[in-house]
Amino acid sequence: MATDGQVIPSAMQLSTFTKVTSIPKEESYKDFPVAVRVKAPEMTFHEHALVDIVAVIDVSGTMGWNYVNGSAVPNHRLELVKEAMKKVIENLGGAQNRLAVVPFSDKVIEAGVTPLTEMTKEGQQRVQKTVDGLKPGGGTAFRAPLQKAAQILDDRKAVEDRLAFIIFLSDGKDTYGFSKEDIPRAYQIHTFGISEDHSAEALQNMATVTSGSYTTITNNDLDKITEKMDQLSDKLSSIVAVDMSIYLKSLNPGVSLLRIESCTADDTSSKSQISDNKLSANIFVRTISSSEEREFTAYLHVPESQGNGSKGVMELLTVGGRYNQSWDRKQITLSESVVTIERPGSTPPAPSSCKELNWIEERVEYWCKVKLDLSAMYDKAEAEAGVTVSGGESQCQCQCQDLQTLRAGSLVAIDRAMHHDIYTATLLAVKLRHCSRGGAAEPATENAPSTTAQGAKAV
Incomplete structure (x- = not known):
């Protein structure tokens, strides 16, 4: 998007930090940590890409009932999901964002499927009415609803300025042979595992393969569904950067990259890759939202310094990158920085004359x-x-x-x-x-006391 015909540039900040500032030149350091941080500024909705979201909602029998010893006890999971969807619909309003719904049990519930609907006031009411009418019943199968969601997004005609996502909610285990090969790779999938009995491996695979996210909600925390869905939909509707690539290159033949870790627990939305010679690496971040901060730690092997002099500075890494603005896909280059470390020489010991x-x-x-x-x-x-x-x-x-x-x-x-x-x-x-x-000793005026017990240790 633009204001007065001008593209609004991103003010994304890339910075590096080291907690250790000095290593004696005669020493090596394994697992030397370098923090790499990228932060997006707070931006207005004019600088966000429009989004298309398909919400895939499990309406199997367990979403409404717990079956214990042949008896059915209400659990209200589907009702809580309906409340959470109200917040999603609300967050997507105020712009031209669109939402579709695909309910499923052991098959797609075609009567409840909605097309991508613009979130005007009328569109919000229409989709919410469909969601409110969903009823629990049947088994659980993941493949068909995922394919349906991907097909809805594939069939779009005007996608140049839109991002697309799938939100997948389920409380059960797929019983129809779902595998990784059934996951559509073209769109980020953000999964929610509701209750302790959901297919954790399948939902986590969906998130990992597509650089999405995986959220678990236990039976004791079912009331947090609305909060989590609110946070996710707000984040997806305020994305400012996509397809970010951060590169790290060694500036010294002896400095090698050992591993890279995300500082976000259970992060599935980013990936890192280290070259075979361990002299370079890349960090890939699929999306970054307004005000979001992402941090990674790169661990290096720093060798002994071969330089001359009692004190010097060693250049370890150069760090830079690029990304695309979400609203127009214009590529932006991140400013490059160099990570250095002081390499002081050791101080020669004083003459042992005393x-x-x-x-x-x-x-x-x-x-x-x-x-x-x-x-x-x-x-x-x-x-x-x-x-x-x-x-x-x-x-x-x-x-x-x-x-x-x-x-x-x-x-x-x-x-x-x-x-x-x-x-x-x-x-x-x-x-x-x-x-x-190193000075000369003053003449001693008294003799040193003699020691008669040699080699005794203090207690």
Whole structure:
């Protein structure tokens, strides 16, 4: 569409982000993440393509009844779908969008089929009346209604400025041999699996093969059908870009693309492909609606840097793309960006001219060894006192109490000596701290304390 004869350009934004900004040049990084984000601005209905939608609605017996032990109990699923269709019809109004309905059970219910009808006020009322008149009954077969929906869209005469979609709702399992080969590829199919007993695999295949969407609604959430259908129909009637292709190309022979993931859970509306040599990739997005944001994460292998110098920048990827405006199919090129990463060199270690800086750790290890030896000595003495009872039980109790008193006193004395010793070593290390920066050590005014316990570990 155009305003005053001028094509309205899209302001689609493509951007890249990295959470990691620096990798030492001597290190490699596997699974380095790069976020690729595309965002559509909010646009008016003048910048949206017109849409044709065929709603394929399951009206089998289970859409109205649960059959338990030979008894039929109402479940109102079809009534909830009718309410949801009211919101779809409302969202498609106000423009020249069109809607058709194909009800089915074990066959297409021809009496309930409507042609593509423009959503004027009169057209909305006519389609809603047909939907309200649907009744549940029969089995479940997917092939015939899907073929009918595709045929309705195929028979259109003026399709240059229109997008076409199929919405497929069912609560049951196909019992007539439906397979992937029965799915029409020309149109996006957006499926809704109602209740836990629907054909999940078949509905998901419809969505995946056509880059559509698959939504499940459990028995406990049946009241959300209207909300979900409202969101979908609003999205389909505000599409601003179609057939988007985002490319990623390595700018370094050692930088390879490992995988690409969508940041949207269960995303079936986009696909990605990495080249055999892993130096390039493409992300394909079928449609993007007004204000919609899509984000993907590309995981790279980044090798060690072969450049010279202590600090540099490595170019990893170039990212760009193109898409078609939905209303006139004019191709738009996305601005290209380059993903870089800093590759600093490691800082050479300071000259090891001040071994005294290790004194603190050595002294801690030494005193821990002393404490362990002391504890073991008293444990042995108390054990011997417990079995040597020549003076009777009272003599044993007296010896044990004396040993416990000596243990406590010894520990206090050792703690005091340890604190003084480590404090002295710390003062000396502080005096010589500039050695770690490569400077000459000041002459020591006191000797380093000797260590008599070597190799003991701190506890």
